[in-house]
Structure formats: C-alpha cells, structure tokens
Amino acid sequence: MFFIIFLGFVLVLLYLYITQNFDYWKKRGIPYLEPSFPFGNIFPLVSFKKSYADLMAQIYNSSKESIVGFWIFNIPFLMIRSPELIKNILVKDFDHFNERLSSSIKIDPFFNNTIFSLEFHDWKNLRTRLSPSFTTLKLKHFMHIFNKASNEMIEYLYEVSGDAVDCKQIASRLTANVFAGCGFGYNINCFKDVDNDFFVYSQKLLAPTVTNLVRLVGFFVVPEIAAFFKITLFKKSDIEFYRHHFFKVLKAREESGMKNNDFIDCYVQLKKEGDLGDGFIMDDDSLAAQAIQFFIAGYETTSSLISFTLYELALNEDIQQNLRHEIVDGLAVEEDGKFSYENIMELSYLNKVISESMRKYPSLPLIDRKCVKDYQIPGTKIIIEKGTKCQFSPIGLHYDPEFFPNPDIFDPERFSPENVKTRPSCVYMPFGHGPHNCIGQRFGLLTAKICIAQILKNFQILPTESTPKRIEIDSKLFLIKPKDVFLKFVKL
Numbered sequence: 001m002f003f004i005i006f007l008g009f010v011l012v013l014l015y016l017y018i019t020q021n022f023d024y025w026k027k028r029g030i031p032y033l034e035p036s037f038p039f040g041n042i043f044p045l046v047s048f049k050k051s052y053a054d055l056m057a058q059i060y061n062s063s064k065e066s067i068v069g070f071w072i073f074n075i076p077f078l079m080i081r082s083p084e085l086i087k088n089i090l091v092k093d094f095d096h097f098n099e100r101l102s103s104s105i106k107i108d109p110f111f112n113n114t115i116f117s118l119e120f121h122d123w124k125n126l127r128t129r130l131s132p133s134f135t136t137l138k139l140k141h142f143m144h145i146f147n148k149a150s151n152e153m154i155e156y157l158y159e160v161s162g163d164a165v166d167c168k169q170i171a172s173r174l175t176a177n178v179f180a181g182c183g184f185g186y187n188i189n190c191f192k193d194v195d196n197d198f199f200v201y202s203q204k205l206l207a208p209t210v211t212n213l214v215r216l217v218g219f220f221v222v223p224e225i226a227a228f229f230k231i232t233l234f235k236k237s238d239i240e241f242y243r244h245h246f247f248k249v250l251k252a253r254e255e256s257g258m259k260n261n262d263f264i265d266c267y268v269q270l271k272k273e274g275d276l277g278d279g280f281i282m283d284d285d286s287l288a289a290q291a292i293q294f295f296i297a298g299y300e301t302t303s304s305l306i307s308f309t310l311y312e313l314a315l316n317e318d319i320q321q322n323l324r325h326e327i328v329d330g331l332a333v334e335e336d337g338k339f340s341y342e343n344i345m346e347l348s349y350l351n352k353v354i355s356e357s358m359r360k361y362p363s364l365p366l367i368d369r370k371c372v373k374d375y376q377i378p379g380t381k382i383i384i385e386k387g388t389k390c391q392f393s394p395i396g397l398h399y400d401p402e403f404f405p406n407p408d409i410f411d412p413e414r415f416s417p418e419n420v421k422t423r424p425s426c427v428y429m430p431f432g433h434g435p436h437n438c439i440g441q442r443f444g445l446l447t448a449k450i451c452i453a454q455i456l457k458n459f460q461i462l463p464t465e466s467t468p469k470r471i472e473i474d475s476k477l478f479l480i481k482p483k484d485v486f487l488k489f490v491k492l
C-alpha cells in the first residue's frame with residue numbers, strides 16, 4: 001500500500017516537473033505543436049516509429065509559420081522554417097547564434113576537446129588552425145591517396161563483376177582506405193584485408209543500434225540530459241584504438257622530422273605551439289580528439305553519400321549514361337589516365353548528380369544552433385531569447401515542394417545554374433551554412449567524386465532483384481544512411 005502511494009506521489013511530481021514548461025512558447029506568442037506527457041513531441045522517436053530525421057521533417061511540415069516551437073521531454077526547442085530567417089541565423093547574425101547545442105557542455109572526456117564541443121572563442125581559435133588542412137593545395141597533395149584507394153576498389157569490383165554486392169560495404173571500405181591514408185598516414189587496403197582494424201572500428205563507431213541512437217541524440221540534441229545520466233558519446237575501448245594509432249604516428253613523425261603535407265603535419269605544428277592563446281592548451285588529449293573527430297564526422301557521411309549516389313545511378317540508367325559520357329570525355333585529356341584534381345572539379349554533371357544525391361539524402365538529420373544573445377526577428381516583435389535551442393531540418397527543406405518540386409524524383413538538373421539562382425540559398429544545407437559549416441566538405445566531396453567517376457569509367461551499375469524501389473531509413477539511425485543495398489557492377 002505504502003509503495004503504491006509512494007509511486008503515485010513520484011508520478012505526480014514527475015508530471016508536474018515535465019509539464020511545467022509546456023506553456024513556454026504560448027507565453028511568448030510563438031506558434032507551437034501541442035506537447036504531451038512525458039515525451040513532449042518526440043513520441044514517434046522513442047517508440048521507434050520514426051527516425052530522428054523523419055521526426056524533424058514532420059515537425060517542419062506541421063506548420064507554415066516561419067518558426068514553430070516544440071518540446072523534447074520538457075525542453076523547449078524552436079524549428080526554424082523560413083529561408084530568410086535560416087540565412088540570418090546561420091550566416092548574417094551569426095554573433096547571436098555562434099554555438100552548437102553541444103558547445104561548452106562537458107560530458108565526455110574525449111568529445112570535450114573536439115570542435116563540436118568547444119565554446120565560441122576556443123572553437124574559433126581551433127577552426128582557424130585546422131582549416132589550412134583542407135586547402136586546394138592540400139587536397140591536390142592527397143590525390144595519390146584518393147587514386148590509389150579507388151584503384152584498389154576497382155580491382156575488387158573486377159573480381160566480383162556481375163555479382164550482387166552491398167554498395168555500402170564498397171563505399172565504407174574505400175572511405176576507410178582514404179581516411180586512414182590522409183588522417184593517419186597509413187597505407188591500408190580493406191578490400192584485400194577484409195578484417196582490417198581501421199575498417200572494423202570505424203564500422204562500430206556509428207553503427208545503427210539503440211545505444212548509439214541514445215548516445216547521439218543525448219549528446220547533440222539534449223546534452224544536459226546526457227550530462228545528468230553521464231552518457232558518453234563513444235565506448236572508451238573504441239576511442240582507445242584510434243588514440244593508440246594516433247600517438248604512434250605522431251611520435252614517428254616528430255622523430256623523423258619529415259613533412260608529408262597531411263593532417264599529421266598540422267597536429268605536429270599544433271603540438272609545438274601548445275598554448276593557442278586565451279588559455280587554450282593543446283595537450284595530448286586535445287590533439288588526439290582532432291584526429292579522431294575527422295573520422296567520426298567524415299567516415300559515415302562520406303561513405304553514405306557514395307552509396308546513395310550509386311543506388312540512384314543504378315535506378316536511373318539515363319542519368320548514369322550521361323554521367324559516364326562526361327567522365328570518359330573528361331579523362332581523355334589526361335596523359336596518365338588518372339584523374340587530376342582540376343579534371344575532377346571540372347565535371348559539372350558529376351557535381352549536379354552528387355548535389356542531388358545529397359538533396360535526397362542529407363546525412364545529418366539536423367543542424368542546430370544555440371542563441372547566445374537575445375535576437376529580435378527582423379520585421380517582427382518576436383524575440384528569440386538567449387539560451388533558445390534552434391533546429392533546422394535539412395530533410396524537411398530538401399523535400400519541400402516549394403523549393404524542390406516533385407521531391408521524390410532524382411533530378412540532377414535541379415542544380416543547373418539557372419535553377420540554383422531561382423532558389424533561396426539556405427534551403428539546401430547538406431553541409432550546413434555559415435562559419436560553423438562542415439570543415440571537411442571539399443574533402444568528402446572529392447572522395448565521393450573520384451570513387452563514382454572511377455566506377456562509372458569501368459562498370460555499368462545495375463539494380464538487383466533485391467534492390468528496393470525506395471530506401472527506408474532505419475528508425476534506430478541518427479545519421480541518414482542506407483543499409484544492405486545490393487547492386488551489380490558489370491565490367492564495361
């Protein structure tokens with residue numbers, strides 16, 4: 001009896017605690033979705049009916065207003081819908097929104113040191129120092145790694161020509177070879193060494209499991225809840241694997257004094273500097289975090305982009321044929337038969353195909369910013385208050401027929417210069433926008449472009465009987481990525 005009364009008492013307290021904030025948006029005169037106890041507006045996510053990306057799209061589609069309030073448990077969030085306001089928040093008025101939701105929340109001893117977690121001043125300092133790793137000159141220097149990795153992939157595809165193969169596996173192995181080469185200076189070939197540690201560990205990092213979903217949503221969306229329950233982003237043993245290799249490589253590079261024009265050079269330099277100013281010290285933990293974050297941020301996103309593009313090319317034979325013509329003509333001018341940086345950049349149809357692939361399948365389900373200074377929405381009396389958590393839904397925007405008519409159709413011509421000109425710029429956001437946008441954008445794009453170009457030059461891509469007509473996104477996934485998409489690569 002006592003237990004039942006106690007339980008009832010706890011439930012009432014919980015109810016009052018969670019619902020106390022449910023009038024937050026009403027009080028401020030901001031349109032909102034009706035929340036319900038205890039999940040606010042995220043019941044479809046916790047019941048695995050929708051993925052995080054689909055839930056954000058649902059919230060985006062639930063209103064025609066420029067902003068709409070919603071709740072994750074008892075925490076109020078603001079979905080920004082209007083293209084103009086998106087541009088203001090991400091670019092023009094960045095000084096009011098210069099942090100992510102995960103900025104300055106210290107939960108995870110490893111992740112605290114990454115660019116995703118640093119507060120504004122440290123973030124700016126670090127970002128300025130990491131950016132030179134992605135210049136055109138650096139990317140040109142990496143071309144031999146990209147070409148080597150894609151040749152290894154082609155050799156493998158020759159062996160399995162005509163068989164049904166999982167295109168995500170191909171893309172992941174290629175990406176692991178490229179990232180281990182550019183990020184750690186390792187020469188690995190996961191197509192031959194199928195159980196290579198780098199591949200195995202990278203696959204584990206963001207695998208679609210309930211635990212990973214909780215960790216990722218916790219860390220990137222509701223870090224205060226993650227902090228309360230002491231949820232860390234990654235398993236210590238997984239991070240230890242990368243740390244071990246990082247320190248081994250760093251030591252060897254320091255001892256040899258050699259420069260290789262890669263990411264490791266940048267870390268050696270940061271270590272030498274040590275104090276980056278304003279009390280920001282680059283200790284061993286911070287250095288390792290920089291190296292590992294690129295794997296975490298770039299590995300799944302890049303390999304998913306490649307897989308989705310292969311999938312769409314298999315289903316759209318005419319687009320595949322047009323693209324192959326452009327690639328073969330482009331390559332004809334190269335004396336050694338290899339792609340040069342300039343050559344690959346000039347392939348305009350390839351650019352359109354990849355852009356359309358990222359429109360249909362933007363890897364990240366959300367872009368987020370925290371309001372750090374009260375902000376009056378231009379032309380209105382509405383104030384977005386300091387501390388407000390803002391979210392943007394790439395998939396909601398990319399499937400909005402107002403900006404992308406017939407959004408389910410794969411149409412690279414959406415990215416012809418005329419069509420791009422007629423659209424508001426910030427409605428297309430596979431890499432985000434503004435100063436916090438993706439630092440590895442050009443690196444990811446180059447990896448994907450070389451991979452696709454090499455495959456089309458050598459193979460015809462065909463669907464198999466099991467290839468789905470439409471890719472469903474697993475509700476346990478945080479990132480948007482395909483699963484088990486089997487295709488045939490037939491030698492030309």
Ligand code: HEM
Pocket residue numbers: 115116127293294295297298299301302305362363364367368429430431432433434435436437438439440441443444445
């Ligand atoms: C196709 C591949 C990729 C996609 C689709 C992608 C997408 C994104 C998106 C949407 C963001 C958030 C941007 C924002 O908030 O405005 C982001 C941030 C970031 N990405 Fe990528 N990314 C890709 C590849 C990479 C690669 C290859 C790297 C590193 C080698 C990387 C490193 C980062 C980092 C460090 C950030 C945080 C930037 C900051 O806050 O200053 N990404 N990425």
